[in-house]
Amino acid sequence: xxxxxxxxxxxxxxxxxxxxxxxxxxxxxxxxxxxxxxxxxxxxxxxxxxxxxxxxxxxxxxxxxxxxxxxxxxxxxxxxxxxxxxxxxxxxxxxxxxxxxxxxxxxxxxxxxxxxxxxxxxxxxxxxxxxxxxxxxxxxxxxxxxxxxxxxxxxxxxxxxxxxxxxxxxxxxxxxxxxxxxxxxxxxxxxxxxxxxxxxxxxxxxxxxxxxxxxxxxxxxxxxxxxxxxxxxxxxxxxxxxxxxxxxxxxxxxxxxxxxxxxxxxx
Amino acid sequence: xxxxxxxxxxxxxxxxxxxxxxxxxxxxxxxxxxxxxxxxxxxxxxxxxxxxxxxxxxxxxxxxxxxxxxxxxxxxxxxxxxxxxxxxxxxxxxxxxxxxxxxxxxxxxxxxxxxxxxxxxxxxxxxxxxxxxxxxxxxxxxxxxxxxxxxxxxxxxxxxxxxxxxxxxxxxxxxxxxxxxxxxxxxxxxxxxxxxxxxxxxxxxxxxxxxxxxxxxxxxxxxxxxxxxxxxxxxxxxxxxxxxxxxxxxxxxxxxxxxxxxxxxxxxxxxxxxxxxxxxxxxxxxxxxxxxxxxxxxxxxxxxxxxxxxxxxxxxxxxxxxxxxxxxxxxxxxxxxxxxxxxxxxxxxxxxxxxxxx
Numbered sequence: 001x002x003x004x005x006x007x008x009x010x011x012x013x014x015x016x017x018x019x020x021x022x023x024x025x026x027x028x029x030x031x032x033x034x035x036x037x038x039x040x041x042x043x044x045x046x047x048x049x050x051x052x053x054x055x056x057x058x059x060x061x062x063x064x065x066x067x068x069x070x071x072x073x074x075x076x077x078x079x080x081x082x083x084x085x086x087x088x089x090x091x092x093x094x095x096x097x098x099x100x101x102x103x104x105x106x107x108x109x110x111x112x113x114x115x116x117x118x119x120x121x122x123x124x125x126x127x128x129x130x131x132x133x134x135x136x137x138x139x140x141x142x143x144x145x146x147x148x149x150x151x152x153x154x155x156x157x158x159x160x161x162x163x164x165x166x167x168x169x170x171x172x173x174x175x176x177x178x179x180x181x182x183x184x185x186x187x188x189x190x191x192x193x194x195x196x197x198x199x200x201x202x203x204x205x206x207x208x209x210x211x212x213x214x215x216x217x218x219x220x221x222x223x224x225x226x227x228x229x230x231x232x233x234x235x236x237x238x239x240x241x242x243x244x245x246x247x248x249x250x251x252x253x254x255x256x257x258x259x260x261x262x263x264x265x266x267x
Numbered sequence: 268x269x270x271x272x273x274x275x276x277x278x279x280x281x282x283x284x285x286x287x288x289x290x291x292x293x294x295x296x297x298x299x300x301x302x303x304x305x306x307x308x309x310x311x312x313x314x315x316x317x318x319x320x321x322x323x324x325x326x327x328x329x330x331x332x333x334x335x336x337x338x339x340x341x342x343x344x345x346x347x348x349x350x351x352x353x354x355x356x357x358x359x360x361x362x363x364x365x366x367x368x369x370x371x372x373x374x375x376x377x378x379x380x381x382x383x384x385x386x387x388x389x390x391x392x393x394x395x396x397x398x399x400x401x402x403x404x405x406x407x408x409x410x411x412x413x414x415x416x417x418x419x420x421x422x423x424x425x426x427x428x429x430x431x432x433x434x435x436x437x438x439x440x441x442x443x444x445x446x447x448x449x450x451x452x453x454x455x456x457x458x459x460x461x462x463x464x465x466x467x468x469x470x471x472x473x474x475x476x477x478x479x480x481x482x483x484x485x486x487x488x489x490x491x492x493x494x495x496x497x498x499x500x501x502x503x504x505x506x507x508x509x510x511x512x513x514x515x516x517x518x519x520x521x522x523x524x525x526x527x528x529x530x531x532x533x534x535x536x537x538x539x540x541x542x543x544x545x546x547x548x549x550x551x552x553x554x555x556x557x558x559x560x561x562x563x564x565x566x567x568x569x570x571x572x573x574x575x576x577x578x579x580x581x582x583x584x585x586x587x588x589x590x591x592x593x594x595x596x597x598x599x600x601x602x603x604x605x606x607x608x609x610x611x612x613x614x615x616x617x618x619x620x621x622x623x624x625x
Contacts, residue, residue, distance in 0.1 A: 053477050079479030091474035093467050095534065099279070103460075104467045108479035110460035114488060117459035118452050124459050125280065131460075132276040171478060 340400025348501025373498025532589025
């Protein structure tokens with residue numbers, strides 16, 4: 001695998017009983033790019049995400065990350081390899097404050113064990129300070145100081161999305177998986193999200209792999225787009241190429257025949 | 268209203284957050300230290316029970332309140348701790364050593380019980396721990412060569428290299444010391460990575476895992492830690508009662524512990540102690556009430572069980588955050604007077620349920 005390829009998926013297939021959720025999907029994610037998966041509902045985008053974060057195991061096929069076989073790793077080891085994710089339906093720690101959520105994001109860098117924590121040794125104290133410093137940097141970046149000590153359960157939806165992004169950044173990932181970062185956000189919040197995704201890519205040098213429906217956001221931030229339909233790859237290319245791809249248009253809008261049959265007879 | 272301006276990371280890390288806390292907790296500690304000279308024999312004995320149940324409650328809190336794993340068999344760990352302590356004391360072991368062994372053995376049993384917890388969740392875990400409780404009770408009753416079975420066993424007083432610490436004052440200080448150390452340990456964990464991992468598992472297993480938290484490892488750790496703490500409480504309990512038998516560590520005791528953490532406030536360290544105070548004072552209040560109630564109710568058997576049941580239901584329905592949650596509301600009301608709003612503690616509805624992993 002060449003050096004500029006961060007993640008390599010080969011012939012991924014997932015079968016849930018009789019349903020073929022993902023069928024022979026292969027793609028490469030290059031280091032430093034924003035790579036977007038698009039497709040109608042049920043296309044298998046989130047399933048691909050769950051394969052990469054090891055919530056599912058592929059029926060066949062493999063995923064390599066920096067030359068390491070991801071499919072051989074236990075699920076909790078994925079974060080330590082440098083892959084962080086957000087969830088479509090927001091999976092935050094509801095009864096903890098924003099800061100605590102971010103500190104949990106720092107878990108893989110904790111550097112202290114149970115006994116050290118139990119007696120709160122100086123190593124633990126130093127680790128706590130370091131974790132907080134890191135969390136504050138992310139809080140500053142994503143404009144969250146106002147909500148630092150608020151319980152997540154009391155936050156509006158849009159802010160939760162940002163907190164989830166912040167928590168993923170606290171793991172200091174090399175690859176960030178964003179599952180529908182703009183869903184449920186208003187226009188202004190989507191603007192902010194686009195701005196932050198660009199910042200994360202350009203300033204922090206983090207590779208971003210995202211699933212997104214909002215095409216204006218997709219074309220604004222993505223370097224390459226992969227379109228999927230019913231578990232299969234339809235097209236791969238720049239946002240403009242994919243958007244003008246006939247197969248993609250058909251997947252979203254139906255074929256020309258479908259449309260003409262619906263058209264009312266011209267009087 | 269107190270505003271805390273944060274200028275230093277250590278302000279969040281410190282145990283005592285501001286001078287008000289330093290004053291009140293300092294005062295509480297002074298009163299507790301002076302209690303043997305201030306209180307009569309009976310009240311001191313009740314206070315010892317509060318400390319013992321506080322420690323046991325804190326043990327269950329680690330598991331249920333912080334890690335989100337239910338257990339209706341925790342009296343078993345109390346039993347393991349109590350019997351270990353009894354046997355070791357009979358062999359003349361000094362109490363710090365026998366306490367450590369009681370906690371260690373209890374933790375080892377906790378790890379064994381924790382193994383099914385990696386596979387089952389929710390109500391199934393509750394059933395698994397319930398049956399475990401029965402198994403331990405049965406073992407204590409049948410293993411007569413060690414436990415003397417259902418006849419019960421007399422517990423010697425704590426030994427310390429020749430010194431006999433059998434007086435109620437000496438025992439009170441041992442209980443207070445254990446209680447302080449355990450509380451400090453739990454609070455240390457809660458302000459560091461281990462405790463946050465517990466809380467993460469409680470709130471969302473799927474994202475805890477994606478943050479790199481090893482679910483099986485931390486769940487087992489929570490079980491072991493919880494069992495060790497309850498085992499310590501059991502060791503104290505044995506010395507306090509001076510006579511133990513297997514039926515003291517049955518389902519009724521387990522439910523008492525559950526009642527304790529729910530009424531006190533799940534997920535708060537304070538909750539364990541408020542719950543312990545409740546659990547110890549409640550029978551006294553019921554006894555007082557018996558005098559004024561009509562005989563048909565006052566003399567009825569099972570009055571206490573009915574009252575406990577009603578209280579538990581009442582808390583689950585009307586104050587799920589328990590006594591400590593109620594205190595938080597009262598405190599906020601006082602701090603913000605007259606600006607307190609009814610909805611301040613109402614959680615925003617989250618329409619998606621967190622996924623649980625196997």
